[in-house]
Amino acid sequence: MAERPSAAQEALSKVEDQLSCLVCLEPYTNPRLLSCFHVYCQHCLEDIVAHNRQGQLECPKCRRPTPLPPTGVSGLQAAFNVHHLFDIQETLKKVKEPQKLACEKCSVTNRKATSFCRQCTKFICEKCTDMHKEWDELKNHEIVSIQKVEGDLIRLVSPKKMSPRCPKHDENMKLYCEPCGELICIHCTVQIHKDHKYYVIADTFESHKKEILDSLGPVEKQLEATDTALVNLDERHAEVVEHGGKLATNIHSKFDEIHQALYAREGELMAELEGHTQQQLKSLSAQREEVEILQTQRSSCLHFVRESIRTGSPGDVLKMKQGVVKQVRELVDTFDPNTLEPRETTNTCFVPSAQLVKDCKEFGALCFVNIPQKAIAGQKINAHCRFLSAKNSAPPEAELVSKITNKAEKCVVKERGKGEYEISYQPTLGGASELIVRVGGEEVVGSLFPVAVKTPIxxxxxxxxxxxxxxxxxxxxLNQAGEIIVAEWNADIVSIFSPTGDELRTLDTRGTAVGEMKEPRGVAVDGDDNILVVDNGNHRLLKFSRGGDVIAAVGSHSDGxxxxxxxxxxxxxxxxxxxxxxxxxxxxxxxxxxxxxxxxxxxxxxxxxxxxxxxxxxxxxxxxxxxxxxxxxxxxxxxxxxxxxxxxxxxxxxxxxxxxxxxxxxxxxxxxxxxxxxxxxxxxxxxxxxxxxxxxxxxxxxxxxxxxxxxxxxxxxxxxxxxxxxxxxxxxxx
CATH class of the missing domain: 2.120.10.30 (TolB, C-terminal domain)
Structure with missing residues (x-):
């Protein structure tokens, strides 16, 4: 098993991730701050400006332009906070192997460091730690053990807050000119900023710091809004995926239904064909028997007469002539040539439905319906329906149905061309409603679109x-499903009704035992959809699940x-x-x-x-x-x-x-x-x-x-x- 990295190694990795320029992928050199608050190396930004046709500076990450000062990229704000990260990086590299860490304060070579001084930003040995405790000027320094440093180094390493020097007078700039918004030295107050209002930096810093932090208020709100938007987008992404899956299931289901209907019809036709074919074969078999009898009779006639003439005497032949000729004539006269023609034919045909084939080629369509989920009673609302497949030419129909009254209000549908329709409705009643869309008289799968209709006060x-x-x-x-919960004081029950007013169930545990009630008065619903009931007659509060199971009972008739x-x-x-x-x-x-x-x-x-x-x-x-x-x-x-x-x-x-x-x-x-x-x-x-x-x-x-x-x-x-x-x-x- 691989050894888990130490806290210092993990912290070092995080810090190093923040020290690489996104353009050159190398550690920052002369880091500069853009107006979008992204940081890049100065030379990387100069290359971007050089390769831009208009000589503009756009952030490589967010594409926001940054106005260039007269001095160019070098005049941009230095990202001084990055230098602090470099300091933390160097210190973390040392902490990564604390057993090799030597004291950085005393002159003794290779004396092992045991602590870290936050103000000195140095690792010190036990002797130097004791010295910090003894010397008055060092007593206020924050000393922490190597172990604590490893776990919280980023907080412990103090930024190097050095006073910048005036480029004109080579003096520390300890003053702040408010009209110019610049740091100045004492000599600047006599020359360039003589009549300006300026303050000692240390004295004015807190008020300006507060102003800077206050300016972040709208940014924080915008960040919260973007965080919420991202959550909503992720939720909508999941909803779209889920909805697409449901639609796919509905499409498969509908086509399976059609397949099953076709298979059933195929079975019926095959059974009908089998019966008809068997009937024809039976008829042909019977006709064959009739023809075979005719054949036998005539064959016997020919054989008997010819053999009689061949073998009989003339007297015998003449003697039978009259009877034989009569029988032959009767046999000939009874012969029906139609008996020889097959009574059954192969003229049975299969007549497919050409319309069905056409309908199958055009069966179904995907449509996108854009329905405003909020409406105001009495005001006209426009929704839109667009067929993603242009093969379905039947116009949609729509109606708005109140979930409270079940009353439907017809919507006006106007064709806008190219498979697009406008659905207009003007609800007269407030309350939760559903817009139902139908095409060709059949309800569009997944078309129960919720519409919250608000009544103006x-x-x-x-x-x-x-x-x-x-x-x-x-x-x-009311609970989350819109069910109506009513305390019936005179019946010692709580009744629960559907949004349309149909009774669904009751909490009717009358009595004084735990979970029973007497003369209920107030009712409420909590965030988990549990029902709270004020059991007035028993001087207590009851909690029930949505289904009516007793969860808790608190209180009694007392002053406690x-x-x-x-x-x-x-x-x-x-x-x-x-x-x-x-x-x-x-x-x-x-x-x-x-x-x-x-x-x-x-x-x-x-x-x-x-x-x-x-x-x-x-x-x-x-x-x-x-x-x-x-x-x-x-x-x-x-x-x-x-x-x-x-x-x-x-x-x-x-x-x-x-x-x-x-x-x-x-x-x-x-x-x-x-x-x-x-x-x-x-x-x-x-x-x-x-x-x-x-x-x-x-x-x-x-x-x-x-x-x-x-x-x-x-x-x-x-x-x-x-x-x-x-x-x-x-x-x-x-």
């Missing part, structure tokens, strides 16, 4: 679906940490994954970790900032801020993720900026805040800063009216699900 308020006959609904939530006194609302913070439970009996909000271990709590009884008077529900926004519906204080209070008070909005009343007993709350993906008002029987919508935008609903039992909006959920399309407690239903709005 000013248009929100139309009931598109109602789930009826529930038992005093409370909380409502993590215990409850009438818990009611729950939410999961998408930023930190923590679970927030409103305890209106204790006038606080409990914070649990994602594993439901207790973290902290905030709030107390009162009407001041951060205090509650009957808090009812909780929600969080994209930044992790937490919103609490404060029922009797008629307001919404906003907190940090840790419970620090930020702001509040609302006051008692029925006006646009007012709230009347807020009982439920939800924040959508755009950070709009939806508040269910028990006193006004409506849902009001605010910005996260509390600016009123919209309200809908009134007291009553008709569609769009409420009798206690006790729970709210909003999906990614802005479709609003409202638990209508008194009317025992969930209404879905777009």
């Amino acid at each position: 000013d248009k929100l308020g139309t009931v598109i679906k109602t789930i009826n006959d529930l038992k005093k609904t409370r909380g409502v939530a 940490l993590g215990q409850f006194n009438d818990p009611i609302g729950v939410c999961v913070n998408s930023v930190n994954g923590k679970v927030y439970v409103v305890d209106y009996g204790a006038y606080c909000v409990h914070i649990f970790n994602s594993d439901l271990t207790f973290s902290s709590k905030f709030g107390s009884k009162g009407s001041g900032n951060g205090q509650f008077n009957d808090p009812r529900d909780v929600a969080s926004d994209r930044s992790g801020c937490v919103y609490v519906a404060d029922f009797i204080n008629h307001q919404v209070q906003v907190f940090t993720a840790n419970g620090g008070y930020l702001r509040q909005f609302g006051k008692k009343g029925s006006g646009n900026e007012e709230l009347n007993y807020p009982v439920s709350i939800c924040v959508d993906s755009d950070d709009l805040v939806y508040v269910g008002e028990y006193g006004n029987d409506c849902v009001s919508v605010f910005t996260c800063e509390g600016v009123f935008l919209k309200s809908f609903g009134s007291f009553g039992s008709r569609p769009g009216q409420f009798n206690g909006p006790y729970g709210i959920a909003v999906d990614q399309c802005g479709v609003v699900y409202v638990s209508d407690h008194g009317n025992t239903r969930v209404q879905i709005f777009s």
